[in-house]
Structure formats: C-alpha cells, structure tokens
Amino acid sequence: MRIVLGVGGGIAAYKAALLLRLFTEGGHEVTVVPTEAALKFVGAPTWEALSGHPVQTDVWSNITDVPHVRIGQEADLVVVAPTTADLLAKAAHGLAGDLLTNVLLTARCPVVLAPAMHTEMWDHAATRANVATLRERGVTVIEPDSGRLTGADTGPGRLPEPEAIHEAALAALAGGADAPADLTGRRVLISTGGTREPLDPVRYLGNRSSGKQGLALAQTAAARGASVTLVAANLELPVPEGIEVVPVQTALELQEEVRSRSAAHDVVVMVAAVADFRPAEYTDSKIKKTHDPADPDAAPTIRLVRNPDILAGIVADRGSASSPVIVGFAAETGDATGSVLDLGRAKLARKGCDLLVVNEVGVDKTFGQDETSVHVLTRGSDAVVDLGPASKSQVSQGIWDVVVGSLAAH
Numbered sequence: 530m531r532i533v534l535g536v537g538g539g540i541a542a543y544k545a546a547l548l549l550r551l552f553t554e555g556g557h558e559v560t561v562v563p564t565e566a567a568l569k570f571v572g573a574p575t576w577e578a579l580s581g582h583p584v585q586t587d588v589w590s591n592i593t594d595v596p597h598v599r600i601g602q603e604a605d606l607v608v609v610a611p612t613t614a615d616l617l618a619k620a621a622h623g624l625a626g627d628l629l630t631n632v633l634l635t636a637r638c639p640v641v642l643a644p645a646m647h648t649e650m651w652d653h654a655a656t657r658a659n660v661a662t663l664r665e666r667g668v669t670v671i672e673p674d675s676g677r678l679t680g681a682d683t684g685p686g687r688l689p690e691p692e693a694i695h696e697a698a699l700a701a702l703a704g705g706a707d708a709p710a711d712l713t714g715r716r717v718l719i720s721t722g723g724t725r726e727p728l729d730p731v732r733y734l735g736n737r738s739s740g741k742q743g744l745a746l747a748q749t750a751a752a753r754g755a756s757v758t759l760v761a762a763n764l765e766l767p768v769p770e771g772i773e774v775v776p777v778q779t780a781l782e783l784q785e786e787v788r789s790r791s792a793a794h795d796v797v798v799m800v801a802a803v804a805d806f807r808p809a810e811y812t813d814s815k816i817k818k819t820h821d822p823a824d825p826d827a828a829p830t831i832r833l834v835r836n837p838d839i840l841a842g843i844v845a846d847r848g849s850a851s852s853p854v855i856v857g858f859a860a861e862t863g864d865a866t867g868s869v870l871d872l873g874r875a876k877l878a879r880k881g882c883d884l885l886v887v888n889e890v891g892v893d894k895t896f897g898q899d900e901t902s903v904h905v906l907t908r909g910s911d912a913v914v915d916l917g918p919a920s921k922s923q924v925s926q927g928i929w930d931v932v933v934g935s936l937a938a939h
C-alpha cells in the first residue's frame with residue numbers, strides 16, 4: 530500500500546521515525562511529507578534514509594511532477610503524526626499553504642491524524658471544534674494519550690506510542706471508506722487483553738496478551754456499523770472513540786461483565802487470554818522474604834485454584850436460544866497428540882461455541898505482534914477459512930466476514 534506519513538512540527542516528531550519503520554517493515558511504500566517546522570525537530574536525512582525517498586515540504590520543488598496533487602491522489606492512506614493544533618486548524622479549514630496541507634486536500638483515501646500538543650491547546654474550544662469538524666468528515670482523529678508532556682507538566686496531549694498509531698492506521702486502511710456496513714444495528718461484545726490474578730498488592734500472575742487482536746476486531750466491527758462494547762482486561766492501548774470500554778483486571782471480574790451482558794448482544798467474541806488458575810489466597814500485605822540464616826532459600830508455595838471457563842459458561846447460559854453468536858479464540862501449538870487444527874476442532878467441540886479462531890503460537894508468533902495468521906473453524910462444518918499472514922485489522926475483517934455469514938444462518 531502507498532502510505533503518506535505527514536509529520537507536524539512537534540517534539541514528538543521523533544516517534545514518527547519509529548512509526549515509519551513499522552510501515553516499511555510491513556511492506557508498505559511510504560512517502561514522508563514533513564512540515565517546515567517538523568524539520569527543526571527531525572531533519573530530512575532521517576526521513577529520506579528511513580523511507581528510501583527524498584522529502585520536500587513545499588510545493589515549489591519538482592514542479593513537473595505536480596507533487597502537490599499527485600502524492601495525495603495516489604495515496605491509499607494518509608497518517609499525520611504528530612498533528613499539531615496548527616495542522617488540525619489548517620486541515621479543518623482547508624488551508625493549503627505547504628505540501629502536507631495540499632496532500633490533505635487532494636487525498637480521497639482514509640486519513641488518520643494523531644494529535645500531540647499541550648493540554649490547554651487540546652482542550653481549547655477552537656481545537657475541539659476543529660476535531661469535531663474533521664471527525665464529521667470521516668477523518669480518524671486518534672485521542673492523545675495522557676501523561677508527561679514536553680516540560681514538567683502532565684495531562685492529555687501526548688502522542689500515542691507508534692504501535693498504537695500503527696494499529697489505528699492499519700484499521701483505517703482495512704476499514705477504509707468502503708467498509709461494508711453489514712454489522713449496522715448489531716451489538717457486539719468483545720473481551721480482550723489478558724487477565725491478572727493478584728497475589729498481593731504488588732504482584733500478580735499474568736500473561737503476554739497485548740489485546741491488539743481484540744482491539745482490531747472492535748475497530749473493524751465499529752467501522753462496519755456495529756455498536757461495540759469492549760471488556761478490556763488490563764489493556765494498555767488507546768481505544769478509539771465510539772467504542773464502549775469496560776475495564777477489568779481478573780478472570781472473575783471479566784466473567785461478571787461478560788456474562789451479565791452477553792444475552793443483550795448479537796455476537797460475543799472471547800479474545801481475552803483468561804488465566805485458567807488464580808492464587809487460592811490473596812494476601813493483603815506484600816509477601817515478604819524471610820531472613821532466617823538457617824534456611825536462606827526459604828520461599829513460599831503458592832496454591833492455585835481453577836478459574837471458571839467463561840466461554841463455556843456463556844454457551845451454557847445461551848442454552849437452546851439462537852442468539853448471541855459466540856466466537857472463541859484458541860492459541861495452540863501443535864504437539865504429539867495432534868496438529869493445530871485437530872486440537873482446534875477438539876476445543877470447538879468441547880467449548881460448544883459457534884466459531885473458533887485458531888492461531889498457531891510460538892515464541893515470536895501472535896503475542897504482541899502486528900501480523901498474524903489464523904484458521905476459522907465453524908461448528909458442524911468441515912470447512913476451514915484460512916486468513917493471513919496479514920495485519921490483525923485485515924485478519925479481523927476476514928473474521929467478521931465469517932461471523933456475518935453465521936448471523937445470517939442463525
């Protein structure tokens with residue numbers, strides 16, 4: 530895909546270099562269009578070396594190539610990171626004084642803006658109005674993170690991490706202007722992230738799930754018209770506006786939130802990595818080391834108890850009703866007892882859900898990665914839908930295609 534990476538004049542411009550790397554490593558062709566001010570923070574050689582293309586900021590170079598029109602017209606996606614308050618204002622009002630603003634006026638592809646500025650500027654009525662105008666026009670304006678800003682101050686206005694912008698950009702690319710509206714009117718409940726089971730006030734048993742796949746499913750479902758609730762277990766990624774978030778920490782909390790909501794939804798997707806076990810006892814104060822010279826290696830034994838299988842529980846709650854459509858996920862490694870698909874089929878039968886999305890896991894596969902490949906199994910059918918390797922957003926679109934088919938059959 531052809532991606533234009535616009536870079537505004539903010540201190541966070543250095544993060545755009547990492548974002549550029551994520552795009553090029555994903556096989557995309559990236560043209561960087563910095564503003565004049567951006568080059569005061571990160572110079573042209575950095576952008577040229579990382580993108581493999583020359584950069585220009587004004588509309589007066591390479592005139593015969595008509596860059597002020599061509600770059601925008603040919604783009605599959607435009608991402609601007611960081612987007613300053615000034616750039617938001619120019620984009621909202623259609624000003625076109627330099628190359629980047631010309632690109633924004635000529636692009637007809639999805640546009641993703643990642644603002645970064647001081648809290649006062651972000652909160653100002655002028656910026657609020659500009660953001661509202663842009664969103665009304667279909668531009669994705671990512672919410673800035675809260676945290677440490679350039680000086681000693683903190684608050685909303687930080688540029689989200691490159692990985693989060695990358696994921697939002699891929700979702701926009703996958704959803705695009707022509708995303709089918711085939712989930713309009715559907716209520717979708719998705720659990721994502723990984724549960725944490727506390728041992729004491731500072732320690733927990735956790736897992737490596739980043740929540741990216743569930744977030745990509747939420748974004749793509751919303752782009753296809755669904756109203757989406759995301760039960761998010763310890764999710765550290767920003768969630769786009771319009772998606773309802775229910776934060777949870779433990780498996781029992783996740784169970785409570787999912788079970789109480791599932792009957793009111795058309796589709797429930799259990800992506801969350803739920804801990805199968807939790808410590809039998811929680812200690813109110815930090816578990817301490819002992820200092821007994823006679824037994825210097827003394828260590829506590831932690832007894833675990835089983836957590837409920839939430840997926841199997843909502844299948845049981847549904848009983849003989851036809852709604853909701855229930856989708857499970859399974860991270861599998863093949864072993865001596867069977868291939869990944871054999872294990873997936875056995876799990877689908879055991880859990881009783883309608884669809885099971887199986888992904889093969891290894892040390893560097895799936896967890897925290899942006900690319901994935903999965904097999905989608907359907908109860909009562911031998912057919913397997915293979916998706917990927919592709920971005921989690923693209924894979925999500927394929928999963929929704931299968932779910933939409935399943936909704937029609939229910």
Ligand code: C5P
Pocket residue numbers: 780799800801802803804805836837838839840841856857858859860
């Ligand atoms: O049994 P396994 O953990 O492989 O199953 C994975 C699927 O089951 C996922 O959809 C996960 O969200 C769900 N699950 C659950 N409750 C558990 C463990 C897993 O709902 N205690």
